[in-house]
Amino acid sequence: MVTVADVRALARTLPRSSEHVIRDRVKFRVGSIVYVAFSRDETTMGFAYPKEERDALIVADPDLFFLPGASDLRFNWVCCHVARLDHGQMAELVTEAWRMVVPKFLARQRLGG
Template sequence: MATADDVRRIALSLPGAVEKLAWGMPTFRAGPGGKIFASLDDDDQVIGVKCPQEEREELIASEPAKFFIREGHDDGYAWVRVRIGALDDEQELHAILADSWRQAAPRRLLEQHPEVGVESEES
């Protein structure tokens, strides 16, 4: 079962990733001034990751034990919450974080690291 330590290790292994405290919780950014691609909730049991709104409804409907949103808080954002303990394994966690990183990474990082997330798209 994946843990908050696994989230931190995997997130920081992505190219250019940095950790920064925001809103009292750890966030992971695609580069020093970059956009947030993941955040770890206070309880270390849930992460928030980027996800297009049109895709998140499908994710939530297909796997509600893993994916959810906080009504009223996440409504207008392209984010989904993920229950870390409900994930199948670290490989699934890596695929989720890599996909979110690709959505947040600046073009320069994407061009330098086109391989990130590709294996999860082919699976």
């Protein structure tokens, strides 16, 4: 099972990433842009994800992924159940969320291509 500590360990390796606790919720951001956020009880994790692709992600695994609350549907955001997430999936989702919020040159430096 993935924990906040697992995400934290990965996020610390990502350039310009910083951790914040806002209203009792752990969030990771680049500058002022949040790319990963946990629920207060740390059972769900929201992350940056292209709006046009999120329905397909949810349909592919509806037991893992779900839409954010109505007020957050306007954002590039999707959520998942942490208990059902494996470490490989977490690493991919967090890294891709980070990639969405950093300058392209920085993502290329870190991830290539």
